[in-house]
Amino acid sequence: MSTQVHANLTEEQVTEISESLGEPEWLLETRLEAFEALEGLEMPDVIRTPGRDWTNLDSLDYETLVDPLDWAQEKDRVDADGVDVLSWEEALDEHGDLIEQRFGSVIDTERNYLTALSTALFSAGTVVYVPEGVTAEDVTIRTEMNSRSLFNYTLVIAEDSASVAILERQSTGEEMDGQRYYSGVVEAVTGENAHVQFGTLQNLSEETYNYQVKRGHADTYGSLNWIEGNIGTRMTKSSVETRLIGDSSESKIVGAFFGHEDQHLDLASRVWHEGEHTTADLVTRGVLDDVARSVYEGVQDVGEDAWDTNSYQRENTLMLSDESEADASPKLIINNHDTEASHSATVGQVDQEDLLYLTSRSIAEEDAINMLVEGFFVPVLDEVEVDELREDTQELIADRLRT
């Protein structure tokens, strides 16, 4: 167990963060509880097969990565009619009781070491509050990281019959020597018949180590969709999770990633079917170039009471370089027989026939490959309902292909 961080971290620092943000007593206590729990917690699970760890989180030098009292960032928040998109300070002011009630109701702050660390130290973040019956489409949040480390906590509360689409962009502002650490937690608390779509476009600098956990519960007739674009960072360990608790609830987890150079992307999509008549669709497509490495884990867990479940999962990886590596583990755990479930995964190169078709029409090979890679992402981009997110992702992919 890696203990470098909390060896140097003190209760006073945690208290200082909380005080400087003017937080209520309960939140300071929550932070301190998470801080105290660090000692006994394990790193997030990684897949291990004989002789091989798919991701190694223990080797990181957290001590130099984390500077708890420095949280320089720039944040833009664009709200929509009827929706509150607030900093923590404002949110605690306006919706204090509500936040106290919902904070940590979906994410166990002590689920692992990095989540507890994030809870103890978060200084940036956003609260999105969508009141009952309100429909809003264009909530956008932009986070630009300017410090050594940044701990960001986003809480989405969507009341009954609320509907919201949120787009979060993560990027790095000021250049800085050495490695950096970004930790992002997104907690989605949704009501009956609420529909939440949360899209993230992660384009942090390639010196950044990144831990992200996003998790939500879908209530009766509700839907919770996640869209994940992973382009940046040196190493990402991410888990995106939906519990389909309510009957007839739905979730879609759509992912696109593009790793190059020595990037390591460890991405998980997980869904638990708990109510009846629930549907899940997990779709991820990724491209690897240079010596980049990807790890994909998909989990479809159908509980004993999840009658009439439909659950689908597809993952496809395209390898552009012979030095890249792709690991994948799509898992099905089925405890109710009234289930239609399937998953598939493929790994391969650009199709040689497709390439020949294009080059024979006098398209230069490099351009032809770029076209085929862009085409490869189309099925996942088609799933993205927010135009802005789709266009931005396309642009980042195009940029990467042409560097």
Next chain:
Amino acid sequence: MSSEDLQETDTEARFEFKKEEKSAFKSDKGLTEETIRVISEDKDEPEWMLERRLRALNLFKEMPMPTDWPGQPDLSEIEIDEIVPYIRPDIETRGGVDDWEDLPEEIQDTFDKLGIPEAEKNALSGVGAQYESEIVYQNMKEQWEDKGVIFMDMDRAVQEHPEIVREHFMTSCVPPSDNKFAALHGAIWSGGSFVYVPEDTTVEMPVQAYFRMNSEGMGQFEHTLIIAEENSEVHYIEGCSAPKYSAFNLHSGGVEVFVGDNAHVQYSTVQNWSRNTYNLNTKRAIVESDGTMEWVSGSMGSKATMLYPSTILKGPGATDNHITIAFAGEGQNIDTGAKVYHNAPNTQSTIESKSVAKDGGRTNYRGLVHIADGAENSSTAVECDALMFDNESTSDTMPYMEIQESNVHVAHEATVGKIGDEDVFYLQSRGLDDDDAKQMIVNGFIEPITEELPIEYAVELNRLVELEMEGSLG
């Protein structure tokens, strides 16, 4: 045995009968250095084999029990100290007689009931039969002996072919350090088969070994070593059964297969251990250039099975095919799958897994495909299908893929579904009753497996499935 005869036999009675335990030598319960020495001495083994056993024993004691695999069978009931590791049945000829008539009547009767002597006459090149810890019968048709094919009891091979055994026995293929039960196996292995097929030789009919545990609380640890030289071909069939006792039995076999250049080995298992048996095996093949390994496994019996036959595709152009079916009924946890390492260019593998879970049974597909850097132009296709009968049952699919080479084709697919009401309705509307309809659907579901087996075994497997299905459908 002809398929007609088989259909007339009561399969259940054939597997479930018990014989009074009668042995010439029975080790004490438990596992100590002393036990190992006694077993080795009773077998009159060379010193090097004793040393390997003792080394494996030390490894076994050091290694932890596997407990943290997601969804794995509960192994906590296994108390090694309660197991009788070695029972030498009461026969005169060590290494097995070559005439059924020479066996003591109750052992002969056992194998008669299992239909082995009949099968030998009709469909097999050779037969070995293990009763408790020792091979009691071993015979191969003369035509194969003349060509230099060796099919003998493993214990005898240690005596008669020491160089070849010493080189291959639990060294590069399945070292005892592989896992805790491989280490246990290495310490107390007994019996099993040694098969050697010389260059350019095709053994046209399968050779078969049948493993039978008769005593309560015993462990069976047979070792099978198959060496197929260049351009040779052989099909080895393993059958297993035991009557049910209240105390648990443990089966922990070891299988090592060496497939030479352009050689072809098929290893088929139909396992019907009683529902008190823990079946924890390690099976592995190393395949040289252009060689082919085929694993066909039907796991019907046992209380818990953990079995992942693995293949190392070492030479360019090597091929591996896995076909596996698992059928878990009440109280059973069948955790099975496949492992393939593509370590050379132009290698191919396919894994086809079918599982059926009913009456609270649990099936788990757990598999690993590894394509190493440099194994270019390799391809793998994995297909897992699971059928569930009721809501008390569980079906998990946990594949792992590690791809370090870009010029490859990797495809994995899995489906889980319930038995289709529409299909059942269709068959019922044509006059079949509910039971028959469902049975027919299951038979259709596993057909890709049964068609890989010689007809006698296909019939056998279908009978076992029928047995599982009988009267238990609502």
